[in-house]
């Protein structure tokens with residue numbers, strides 16, 4: 074399992090080495106020792122989620138108020154463009170975005186620390202996305218920045234098909250920055 078830095082402190086990519094044969098593949102999806110080596114507390118995860126999306130669906134951009142929520146995300150079936158934006162006030166990379174192609178070929182995973190916005194677009198007809206989170210579900214702390222915010226200009230690679238009502242109503246990046254006290 075390779076640990077790949079992203080140029081944003083704490084935002085880390087894990088790349089496993091799947092074993093393929095005529096039956097299919099085997100891949101490790103979590104390793105306590107490697108997580109710890111990368112600075113991720115492996116005991117911090119409280120919940121693991123899976124969601125299915127159809128081609129073109131966009132989910133996000135979601136954040137969590139107060140302490141935030143760290144996630145270890147991967148695409149178990151199909152492919153997504155995954156997006157993480159640093160919203161940690163005082164971070165030297167505040168406002169910077171990274172995008173990652175996550176799929177069921179390379180099986181890359183991304184660790185997204187607390188204090189980020191996160192979203193993804195499903196690029197395949199059936200796309201299964203799995204993620205561990207370091208807190209219990211707290212819908213009262215959810216916050217959403219509009220996936221189509223022109224200032225952020227997320228490079229969604231495919232025509233957007235379905236977006237939830239909550240996500241369509243997401244605030245602008247400028248509004249969220251003001252909320253964070255950043256001009």
Ligand SMILES: Cc1cn([C@H]2C[C@H](O)[C@@H](COP(=O)(O)OP(=O)(O)O[C@H]3O[C@@H](C)C(=O)[C@@H](O)[C@H]3O)O2)c(=O)[nH]c1=O
Nearest residue numbers: 122124132133134135136144191192193210211237239
């Ligand atoms: C996220 C979540 C949702 N739900 C329920 C609420 C609702 O009925 C249904 C769908 O919820 P949502 O529309 O919020 O799901 P979704 O838009 O997939 O939300 C997720 O988006 C990605 C981008 C993230 O980063 C995640 O942290 C999470 O915010 O599932 C839970 O019960 N537990 C959970 O942890």
